[in-house]
Amino acid sequence: MVLETFHFLFPTEPLTLFLSHSHMSISKLTTDKVKERADIVEVVGDYVQLKKKGQNMWACCPFHGEKTPSFSISPAKQIYKCFGCGKAGDPIQFVMDIEGLGFQEAIRHLAGKYGIEVEEEATQTPEQNLEQSERESLFIALNFAKDFFVKNLDTPEGRSIGLSYFKERGFTPQIIQKFDLGYALDGWDHLMKAAKSAGFQEEILLKAGLILQKEGDPTRLYDRFRNRVTFTIHNISGKPIGFGARILTKDKNQPKYINSPETPIYHKSDVLYGMFQAKKAIRDQDNCYLVEGYTDVISMHLSGIENVVASSGTSLTDGQIKLIKRFTNQVTVLYDGDNAGIKASLRGIDLLLEGGLNVKAVVFPDGEDPDSFSRKVGSQAFHDYLQANSRDFIGFKIGLYKEEFAKDPIRKAEVIREVVQSIGKIPDPIIRSVYTKEASSLLEIEEGILLSELNKSLIKTQKDQFQKAKEEKEAEDQLEELIPTQVEISAAETLKLQEKETIRLLINYGWQKLDQADLHLCQYLLSETEGIEFQTPIYAKILGLYRARLNQGEIPTHEYFVSQRDAEVKQVVIDMITPRHEISVHWGERHQIFINTESDDLALTAFKSILRLKRRLVQKMMEEAKQKIKSAELEKLDSDKVFELQQVYFELKKVQLEIDKELGIVIG
Template identity: 80%
Template sequence: MGISKITSDQVKERMDIEEVISDYVPLKRKGQNLWACCPFHGEKTPSFSVAPAKQIYKCFGCGKAGDPIQFIMDIEGIGFQEAIRHLAGKYGIEVEEDEARTPEQEQAQSERESLLIALGFARDFFVKNLETEEGKSIGLSYFKERGFSPTIIQKFDLGYALDGWDHLLNAAKKAGFQEEILLKAGLILQKEGDPNRKYDRFRNRVTFTIHNISGKPIGFGARILTKDKNQPKYINSPETAVYHKSDVLYGMYQAKKAIREKDNCYLVEGYTDVVSLHLSGIENVVASSGTSLTDGQIKLIKRFTDQVTVLYDGDAAGIKASLRGIDLLLEGGLNVKAVVFPEGEDPDSYSRKVGSDAFQSYLEKNSRDFIGFKIGLYKDEIARDPIRKAEVIREVVQSIGKIPDPILRSVFTKEAAGLLDIEEEIIHAELNKSLLKHQKDSFEKQKEEEFQEAQIEELIGAKEETSFSEILRLQEKEMIRLLVNYGIEKLEGQELHLSQYLLSETADLEFETPVYAKILGIYRQQLSQNQIPGTDFFLTGTDAEVKKEVIDLISPRHEVSTHWEGRHEIIINKENDDLTLTGYKSILRLKRKFVRKMMEEAKQKIKNAEAQALEFEEVAELQEIYFTLKKVQIEIDKELGIVIG
């Protein structure tokens, strides 16, 4: 069943790109546009631009671009229909289903959407189990013992999996779910050697729902309450099409607003740590769920803040074993602090022990930057063992070297020198040695990649042809850029629009780049119907390739600061100040590229004349074509002011 056009239109009318994207990344205004570090790839300098006036986004680093709907599709990894549902939920728009359905549409539910529906059913099933006699006496009792309030239980969708082999399986099948979808969602298992025997994955355990960033259930963690040594304390959902552990942090859906407001993210280890901190009034907290920190999880934090505070259990050996996570956070461009709890305590136990106010006070007083924290861990070893001190210095230098910002590196170098009681120059020297080695390794890797590319080009013999085709592609792109940005504008003192002028002058040219040829074809078709398409025409179209390219063409990488004209009275000439001249030069450049291409083709045929056994007259004709084209090029060069050597 599809979403009705009425609902889609309501969503499109109501949605605002700034509101949609700011749910995922903090935006800062610069000129007319808003900027952020791209949520789709790791970067230190913002290259992700949002244009509220055009309702589009564009990353100049990775090339991602689109409107609010496309952003939700990209960030959530969902289809168009699900993106519309997501935005309808955000804006409180009632979703109407399209009654006209074909048999094909009935079967067109994507696997991903089916998995999300099944996981949502399982979430509801586990939550409702807390109302059963078994759920009350076992699951709800456990949560109450830990001080979890009904509000917190509801907030995190905590639940209980009944003791039995197939409670969820039977309920899901009764509700119409196929066993295949339940298997793919990781909710049931298939007995080894007996494919007909299937049973619930989660049994006799309390359940912690794992949500994606928009709040949909994508997996579960489940804790056993008995002391059965043959069973693991926790079991978790497996990797599925909707649950990739390396990209998920438990509690991020509940924490993202607070993380952005507080500009800090507390990072803990387990599910109960997150829930307990919320009970203490601390909502900007997420958990890695016991796994080693990954690059995807670090990028997820960085969408909302550059500050992270790692909360460690009071276990020195365990802390030292997990220090690698700090280096990864630093490398990801985050500013890192750490807090260690008293021996034998973790965030969950300590928050329950001392109460909310004392717990928050402890975090504030005991938060240390990563240098002070790391050196403090080894202070006893350093004091009694000079060799160990040298090793610690190298470890600290290695961590400082992970910081992308050179100013921050310098600040932490000075702090480390003071704490380690060593000359700052020694740490600087060791740091430079480390950075040089890293640069050398990167350079050698780059050279190796360039060498491999050169070998490929040599093998296919296409270097010259490729570079020439690229030049032509860029000139075609420039022509289309002028069309979509200014095609609807009239030339000064004339009734002629720029698009009419450009297309009349290039009527005999056929573009080689498929997407530009497609846009040119659309323009020609619209003009034949006395319609001039503006940017909205392309942005609301259904061709995703055209839409993405048009967004790229209307998104300027840099803006001229208005204070140059206002404060300094400097007049900046813009390309649309004289569209007649801009259009004329663009046509000349494009024609020059086509002429050069035909000259190259003629020259190549002359070179191959002997191999192809061409007659003298044929060669003479090719030479005549070449020199005629050369004269045309010279005339164009004069018009463009190109100096001819």
């Protein structure tokens, strides 16, 4: 039997497993409760818009830009996997990835979401708190600043200046609390002193953007926000990541608003003010109102409209558009009643269209913005105005220029081209066709002419994209010329692939029994690989974990590996259990088309997998033997030594031929 012939080739030492242990401040009981309660669909659904397809949920990946969903969520397995960028994990890993948190903070976040009390195994000292990662330290510092500014509203200065300003604008105590509005005291270092007294280091306060260094004298530090009302900027899960601050005095030497700088946890281009408070309403109503400033968002909440976010006075970015698209494909842009300002900001509509969003627009009367108009007319009239004046982007854009081109044919031709260019930004061809027809009617021009112009625009865009791709490819080719390429896959690489296949079978089917035998698949695979030392470290680690768990009397399933703290183990296992495509049940039920799968005959699948693994290992050993023979000949060693090495090679070749015979491989 080939397997018996094979055993003399391998060492019998057991695999050594190295496990790292880390101190956990959160109790195992709390962690287990979070793992039991956290539902992958609920957790991911807080951040992206999900759609059901087959057994799984799908979405556009929140970790990289894409227009076609490749981000799969498996409710049955409680995992996610992106087939575009490769991100994968369980609910805890998802929170770690999307929020940039450590394991402990992710557990706390999910415990808060599900109302689970966090139990500590040991009290952390201030020194241990200071040893936390920089990101977590920044979150803590910014949360401290938020609380500090909020509490300042209860001071005499805060009540007379900050609170009175909020009350003048009609902000209720509930709204002030909902948005964590606050006040920065008039003084150079009120926040810095309080933060340092609480144990925060100057370095962290500087990195969080809360304090500044004086130019020319880096030893002089002072508060960034002073004598201003503060607007807390939250990330999508509600953690403070920055601040906007408005001055209330008329000082020409001071800007009206100042904002937090870019930090490791605050990237302006990826943040929309109010998204944390708005995400549920946006998802429920399948529409997002887009405004300009902090007070616009808050005033609309006062009017009962919660599905609203602000770009905070900056031009829209791809990151912000992707953030909206996580929750809805519909966006309604609200413009102040200023035609010149609207025309200057029309670029934002094209970006929204290019991002695959359906765009509508509302313009307020001259001199009004969402904040002033909602306070002027009241909640119900404000609601009614939005409903009555919401127009799709084609009607809105043409309406803006109607007076201009009414008596100027040349200007009308320019507007037609601008409208066509905007339609060309839309990725969906059906929606493009609908808008072309509408534009034809509104502009009183033949649809065929518009289509011809649209096709020219699309062809030009495609040419530009092709040229860009060509240039990038040429640059890659030039780079590859400098890097030697490997024509053939080495025996080591093929062995790595077969080790992966063995582990995949263990993870997916280890608990199943083989046909006509009271033997689990894992028992067969582990007995046949006894003494074989896997060459790939991650597969050796997983195999060691599997054996260790089995020795404890339990056959591990994928849940055991996905719950590991080791991110690489989780990633590899999820890749192995997540198929990109699934066969529709209708093939068998409706069409009587049945397809054989590897699970239909696990005994044969496992047997051939083991043979292939051993064949790859023999091939690797043969390569090593050939290298030794070459080296011996070059070094002109004793002929007996060379002959001995040749005999080893021929013995290995015999074993390979026997395995080939079993597998049905014919080599000429």
